[in-house]
Amino acid sequence: MKALIKKEFSLCLHPTAFVFLAFAALVFVPNYPYEVIFFFSGLSVFFIVMTARENGDVAFTCTLPVKKSTVPLARILVAAVFQCALLALTAICIVIKEATFPEAMRVNLAGNSANLAFCGFGALLLGAFNLTFFPLHYREPKKVGVPFVISSAVQFLLIAILVAVRHLQFYTPIALPDPTYFGIKLAVLLGGLGLYCAMTVLAGFLSMKRFERVDV
């Protein structure tokens, strides 16, 4: 698995994977739907998978001494590394914002404020992307566009729901900047991270199973 992951980094990675990590800084933009940061993460996965397809990577990797089923797993792990890095960078940016911006500027009128709970929602969006994109792609690895459109549609649906509920009364504590209602936000963060892990593991399991039957 170590060799597979190193191969992913040396032969398959697309530069946008690093560029889109910088989009974590969008949390500094006032009144902005910050959830789109996590859409860009999906876009970087799309570019990686597209690059791999154009390079004939899947067929080549299957000739190497690895179990065929581990081929999707390596790519999902690499995607997870970038997703975790994005979550960590977003959290760092939020901490900096909270330490430097006045409270009035930290309230987001366009959606959720950048706070602890927002990172939980981000994890949920990334997990939803993984669960839709990877199993669909590894059912037929030549197809990248359709799985991306479907997974992005799921992400935007979730983003729309998260932005819409921000205006509901019961939701207000979660939408406010930290440190108010810290306990609730922490629970949302942990819930989001838990769901991310569960959905990513399930995505890996389904992708491996489907890829076994694929003719490369």
Place this chain on the structure above:
Amino acid sequence: MTLRALEVENLKKVYPNFTLDSVSFAVEEGKIAGLIGRNGAGKSTTLKSIMRLISSEGTVKVFGKDFSEDEGAVKELIGYVGGGFRFYPNKTLSAVAKAVARFYPHWDERVFQCYCKDFALVLSKKVRELSDGMKIKFSLALALSHGAKLLLLDEPTSGLDPLSREDFCDTLLTLKKQGVTVLFSTHITSDLMRVADQILYLSDGAILLDEPLETLAKRYRLQLFATLSEAGAAGAIGVKEGKDGFAGLITEPSEGREATLDEIMIHLEWERGRQNESAH
């Protein structure tokens, strides 16, 4: 007792318009086997099925190890070349080789450098800068540098010039002396005449012949006949009309000359086609 390097049993793959039909054969350790057959006969499908690149039924054992039970370990024993190297066009040869080397505990950088030198491969070049022949040479260099005990080669000589093909055949014979087993598909039967010990002849997804080259070459003779009825009376196989009369394969001692692999293939296919036609 000779060890079987490769055992294939009941390999089956069904496509809408083609079926690889219960292909079974074995290749003994240290032997070179040639896989021949017309386009679409199932040569690449067979090799891909052996490598589990395509999902198919049947069992494959490499040096007694079941492929499906220990896929990673079995693949370590195999050097696979599926035609030219058509992967990672924008990467340099050294970057690809470095990534590949990590997968093989027995990767020998010295051997790889030797092959690169022999094949005139410049490692700082990008894959897309290589000609088709050089791409095949790069594939071969990768496949030969990790101590593979079994080489599976899908038309490895198709893009090579005659001198490179000669070098390739010499390399195979050297590897054979080292105990390496080779199964390779090709349309260039003269290469097989030079190096092969065994011929596997695939036709319409089924093994039509599986014999030592020597036996095969001795069995079939090509004879010319003035008329079709004369050929029929002699029991000729796959009789075809040519500019000098009718030619067919004869299995009995006759005046005809020893048939080449090309001629055996052509006349057996012709006979098969004729039989299929009359059956319908």
